[in-house]
Amino acid sequence: MDVSPKNAPILLSDEQVRQYVVNGYVILKPSVPTHIHQVVCRKLTACLNEGGNPGNNVLPKVPEMRHVLNSPEVRGALISVLGEDYIEHPHRHCHHLSPATAPATDAKARTDAVAANCHQDAYTPLGRPRQHYSRYARIMYYPQDTPIELGSTHVIPGTQFNQGITDADRAQAIPVDGEAGTVSLTHFDVGHAAGLNTVNQPRHMVKFIYVRAVEPVTPSWNCLSRQWQPPQDVQAPYDLNLTWSHVWDWMCGKRDRYHSFRQKNILSAGKVSQLVEDLNEVQEVNIRLQIIHQISALSAEATDAIPYLIEMLNTDHQAIRLAAIYTLGIIGQPAVEPLIASLKESGVREEAHSVPQPWNEGAILMDDTAFALTAVGSSAVEALILALDDTSEWTRINVAFALGELDSHAANAVPRLIQCLNDKSHRFVRTVLDALGSICQNVPTFVTDISQFLLKEEPSWEEELHSRRWTAQDQIRINAAMALTRLGQDAGAAEDVLIQALDDPCGHVGAFGELDSHAANAVPRLIQCL
Incomplete structure (x- = not known):
C-alpha cells in the first residue's frame, strides 16, 4: 500500500468524530478520479447481468473499488473510528436497486417506501451482539451519481444505540445522496433504508464491513481536545449527552469513561427522592431525560435511585433505557449487586425457552444490565467473574459480553474465561471467544486455547442455524479466527493451526486465517490460495 505523504491517511477532525458518535455516520468524498467510478459502475452492472449478485466476491470481481477503500479519506476515517489496526471483514455486498415497477413521485410514496425498508443490519454469517462502542463500522459507496430520485440510502440518526427500529425512528430517516464516489461511514448498528428508485436506471451501493x-x-x-462536547450538527432526536460522552471517552482511550462528564457536571444539591418522584410523575421523554441527567450528576450520591433506574431497563423507551444504563454506570459500585441480581432474574426467565429469546442469529440483543455493568467499569469485574458460574446460559452470555466490553479492565477475568471455553453451549463459547479477543491481556495463556477451535469438531454444534446453512461450528471457528486476528503477531504460536484453517470450507474462517498468518512459513500456502 502506498503510504507516501500524498496518500497518507486523512484523519477525521474532532467535529467529524463527534458527529459519528452522536448521529452514527459521517459523509466522505474520496479523492478518486471520476473514471474509476465509471469503471466500477460498468463492471458491477455487467456482473449483475451475467451471473447475478457476486456477494462477498464483489471486490475480486471489481478490484477498482480498492482505489476508493485505500483512498486517504476512507483509510483515515476508518483509522479514526476503529484504530490504526482495523480489520477488513470478508463480508461485502452490492445492493442493487432497480427502478420501481410502478414509480410514484409524490413525497408520501417515497416516505412510505423508506419506512418499509428501515432496518438494522444483521451480522454475518451468524449473530453477534449489538454494541454501543465503535467496534464494527460499515462503508457504503455509490459508484454513480445518486440523487434521492435514484433511491439513495437513508440513515436514521442516533439509532446505533437502539435494540430495534420503531415507527418513530422510521419517521426520522434522512437521505444520504451524493455524486459518484460518495462514501458514508456508519456505525454498524445505525438504522438505514434503501429509498425508492423512480429513475429509469439501476442504482448500485456497495457495502463493506470493518472491525476494530x-x-x-x-x-x-x-x-485537538479530549474533552467531550456535542457536535454542531446534532441529528439524533434525544439528548443522550451522558451516553455520547461515555463513548467518546472510550474512543479517547481514557481509563475513566466518565471523565468528560465529571469535568462538566458538578454535583447538584437536588434530593434523589424528589428527582425520582418527579420522574415517576411525568411521561414526556425529553423531560424524563432531563431528570435522569440531574440524577447522573449526583453520581455515587444517587444510590437511592438505583432500583428505579433498573426498572427502566429493557422495557422503557429506548432513550430512557440508555440514560438509565449510563446513569447506573456513573453511580458505580453500589449499582453492581442490584444489576447482577436483575441480570440473574432475566436469566431465570429465559430458562423457560430452549434458546434465549433475545438471541437471534441475525443480531443478539444483550440485556441492558450487561451494558450498565460495563459502564460501571473495573469495579464490576470481580462480581462479573463470580457470575460466570451462574446456572443460566443467558446470564453467563451477558456476563461474558460485559467482560469483553470492559477490554483490558477485565484482565483478571482471563483465567476464568479460558475455563469457560469448555462449556457445551455454542452461544456462550462464541461470546467468550469474542471477550478474550477484546480483553487481549495475558495473551500467551490463551492463544492455544482459542486456536484449538479452528479444528475442533463438536457434534452438537453441527446443527444448521440459518437458511444459508451456517452452523454453530462455523461461527465458533470464525469467532476464534477473528480473536486471533485481533491479537496480531501475538498469535504467532497458532501459526500451524492458522495455515490449516485456510482450507476450512467456511470462507470466512479462511479469510481471517489469511489475516492472521504473519509468518514466512505461511507464504507457500497463501500463494496456493490465490
Whole structure:
C-alpha cells in the first residue's frame, strides 16, 4: 500500500468524530478520479447481468473499488473510528436497486417506501451482539451519481444505540445522496433504508464491513481536545449527552469513561427522592431525560435511585433505557449487586425457552444490565467473574459480553474465561471467544486455547442455524479466527493451526486465517490460495 505523504491517511477532525458518535455516520468524498467510478459502475452492472449478485466476491470481481477503500479519506476515517489496526471483514455486498415497477413521485410514496425498508443490519454469517462502542463500522459507496430520485440510502440518526427500529425512528430517516464516489461511514448498528428508485436506471451501493482490532488507548483521529462536547450538527432526536460522552471517552482511550462528564457536571444539591418522584410523575421523554441527567450528576450520591433506574431497563423507551444504563454506570459500585441480581432474574426467565429469546442469529440483543455493568467499569469485574458460574446460559452470555466490553479492565477475568471455553453451549463459547479477543491481556495463556477451535469438531454444534446453512461450528471457528486476528503477531504460536484453517470450507474462517498468518512459513500456502 502506498503510504507516501500524498496518500497518507486523512484523519477525521474532532467535529467529524463527534458527529459519528452522536448521529452514527459521517459523509466522505474520496479523492478518486471520476473514471474509476465509471469503471466500477460498468463492471458491477455487467456482473449483475451475467451471473447475478457476486456477494462477498464483489471486490475480486471489481478490484477498482480498492482505489476508493485505500483512498486517504476512507483509510483515515476508518483509522479514526476503529484504530490504526482495523480489520477488513470478508463480508461485502452490492445492493442493487432497480427502478420501481410502478414509480410514484409524490413525497408520501417515497416516505412510505423508506419506512418499509428501515432496518438494522444483521451480522454475518451468524449473530453477534449489538454494541454501543465503535467496534464494527460499515462503508457504503455509490459508484454513480445518486440523487434521492435514484433511491439513495437513508440513515436514521442516533439509532446505533437502539435494540430495534420503531415507527418513530422510521419517521426520522434522512437521505444520504451524493455524486459518484460518495462514501458514508456508519456505525454498524445505525438504522438505514434503501429509498425508492423512480429513475429509469439501476442504482448500485456497495457495502463493506470493518472491525476494530484493539482497545483504544489514545484518540486515533486528528484530536485537538479530549474533552467531550456535542457536535454542531446534532441529528439524533434525544439528548443522550451522558451516553455520547461515555463513548467518546472510550474512543479517547481514557481509563475513566466518565471523565468528560465529571469535568462538566458538578454535583447538584437536588434530593434523589424528589428527582425520582418527579420522574415517576411525568411521561414526556425529553423531560424524563432531563431528570435522569440531574440524577447522573449526583453520581455515587444517587444510590437511592438505583432500583428505579433498573426498572427502566429493557422495557422503557429506548432513550430512557440508555440514560438509565449510563446513569447506573456513573453511580458505580453500589449499582453492581442490584444489576447482577436483575441480570440473574432475566436469566431465570429465559430458562423457560430452549434458546434465549433475545438471541437471534441475525443480531443478539444483550440485556441492558450487561451494558450498565460495563459502564460501571473495573469495579464490576470481580462480581462479573463470580457470575460466570451462574446456572443460566443467558446470564453467563451477558456476563461474558460485559467482560469483553470492559477490554483490558477485565484482565483478571482471563483465567476464568479460558475455563469457560469448555462449556457445551455454542452461544456462550462464541461470546467468550469474542471477550478474550477484546480483553487481549495475558495473551500467551490463551492463544492455544482459542486456536484449538479452528479444528475442533463438536457434534452438537453441527446443527444448521440459518437458511444459508451456517452452523454453530462455523461461527465458533470464525469467532476464534477473528480473536486471533485481533491479537496480531501475538498469535504467532497458532501459526500451524492458522495455515490449516485456510482450507476450512467456511470462507470466512479462511479469510481471517489469511489475516492472521504473519509468518514466512505461511507464504507457500497463501500463494496456493490465490
